[in-house]
Amino acid sequence: MFAHGFGCDQAMWTQVAREFEADYRIVLFDYVGHGQSDLTAYDADRYSTLDGYAEDVTEIGRTLGLSNAIYVGHSVSAMIGALATLKAPGMFSDLVMVGPSPRYIDDDGYRGGFSRAQIDELLEFLADNHLGWSAAMAPAIMGNADRPDLSARLENSFCNTDPDIARDFARVTFLSDNRDDLAAVNVRTLVLQCSSDIIAPVEVGQYVHASLPNSDYRLLRATGHCPNLSAPDEVTAAIRDFV
């Protein structure tokens, strides 16, 4: 199962997932509010913590009857996957975390790389950049839930997110703190860390590796936060080596 991170949708995994099609059954999905998901299913309460998203992952797993599956999560989905393994023991036997961070904001004795003010700047950016989208397009899409193809008319036809949900998701993601959950994650885990990633710096990846009871750590040559897009071959090879 490949889970996308904050800012995009399952299209992020297309290139990597393709490489595993011959040997595995592939599960790709969009979180509610992203990609082609049903926006009406969004519930601000349920998704006010990463737990709600982890519930969705386990729901998908239960519906498909998954057991001992491999979960590959990018960015915030790395932690969502960790929570899912705690909620549904046996569903996943292996976790691959791509660019994970258990907490983005600095804390006493911990450096996540972000300050609260910087998170607010991000929320402001999101507000600025969905102005036209939310005003003109959202009603058209919302009113045509039975025609998800309408969203293809947007200028950016990939990584569509509902602006309000994107803001919620950003807040939940960047204010989350899952450091204490890591010690309880007892499935085999691979931490894939990018060389230069301002979202999840190297020391955060090392922190995750050190906090997990049973993990491998691999530093990729790839830079940026989305190696699944910028260096799909390297990510594919790393996952293959691990599983």
Place this chain on the structure above:
Amino acid sequence: MEDLYETAPCGYVSLSPHGTIVKANRTLSDWLGWPPETLVGKAVHDILGFGGRIAFETHLAPLLRLQGHVDEIALDLLRADGDKIPAIANAAEKRDAAGKHRFTRLTLFKAVDRRTYERSLLEARGKAETESKVQAEAVLVRDQFMAVLGHDLRSPLAAIAAGTRLLARREQLSEQGRSILSEMTKSAERAAALIDDVLDLARGSLGGGFVIERDADEPLTPVLEQVVAELRAITPDRTIESRIDIDEPVCCNRGRLGQLASNLLSNAISHGAPTQPIRFEAVTREDRFVLTVVNAGDPIPADVRDRLFQPFFRGHARPSQQGLGLGLFIASEIAKAHEGDLDVSSTINETRFTFTMPRASSVGT
């Protein structure tokens, strides 16, 4: 060409696939306050505000990989001195014949005024959303309060009404005592009617409008006749001319139509010229039921006419006739619930309320 690139009225910057600036034009370096040679080699993050930096990694970079270009992104550029320049950016990936990512081109436009304008729009929208939320909550609290209060007032009022009935039947009262008791009974009835109105309003808005049941099982005529008789009894000094000519049945809620007729008549009594008769007419015309109440008196000003059917609107009435301002609102809600219309016209000659509705329900019975 060189000059066009360097001094174009927009900023140009080229990035390596790793996000390092490999080339930038003079316009951009002037905006940012970095000499051109110092810009090259910096990370694109170094010239972006923090929000833009995260967004570049989480949104722009993936989009560029997936679709090759991203247009009209609003972001803040970071100057050498730490100040920010609001800008709009278009970006495109340059790929070689094999599809390999060579570099990324960004074109930047200063957009100080536009971004300020957009932000003020966003702020205004946020404020309006907050206000309407607060308002809706206040209305909900008001309606819940009225529903509870109205409900709780009913019991003591019922006790008072029962007490006055007992006194009238069992006790020997003086002439003055009987007169006082009669006034008390009328007051209690009026108070009960006011409470019914309030409960109607609260129930209507809490439940999202009036929901009524309609049927054509019984005739409507006796109900309306009784309403006219009651109002004649309450106001013996007024003349009510009545004409009821209904081709039965009418598919309706008879209790509610009686209430509508009663509210319209009470309104005419309160606001009409006291010396002139009130005309009440209830007839069927083909497939419609039409009820009109006409009174003489000063015409209703246009601005008042617009608000007549709003809850709690009170025109000028004699103090003794002052109600809560719910009668016409409830009448119009009853009209809507019958798929009907309630209209008013007012001239020097007369003020006329006209209610029309289909005789048969379109939704079946």
